[in-house]
């Protein structure tokens with residue numbers, strides 16, 4: 255299960271940069287790169303710095319605390335591409351000037367699937383990776 259939330263207007267995100275928004279109790283970093291919008295968890299998977307405050311270059315955001323770099327498109331840790339460590343990603347769509355982010359409702363606040371015995375398994379709760387990626391906008 256998931257819910258789409260309107261988080262910002264296109265003009266709220268400077269081209270080539272990110273901004274952080276609180277959505278349904280989660281901090282989400284939203285980036286505008288090459289006329290597309292991407293959303294990842296704002297919390298750096300290393301020690302929790304705000305990735306939305308990081309510098310962005312060539313589709314990578316640099317964490318402001320220890321300079322680890324993450325891909326804003328798929329959340330991968332670019333300094334160690336084989337590592338399973340990554341920033342959680344969120345599906346995005348743009349309607350007129352509104353940026354909407356899909357927030358799974360079957361995850362805990364830390365982005366992990368619920369451990370409920372009668373809930374979906376971790377595999378079933380995993381988002382469809384094909385739904386991830388930038389949402390182009392046409393302004």
Ligand code: FES
Nearest residue numbers: 298300301317320
């Ligand atoms: S908190 Fe982000 S690299 Fe350390």
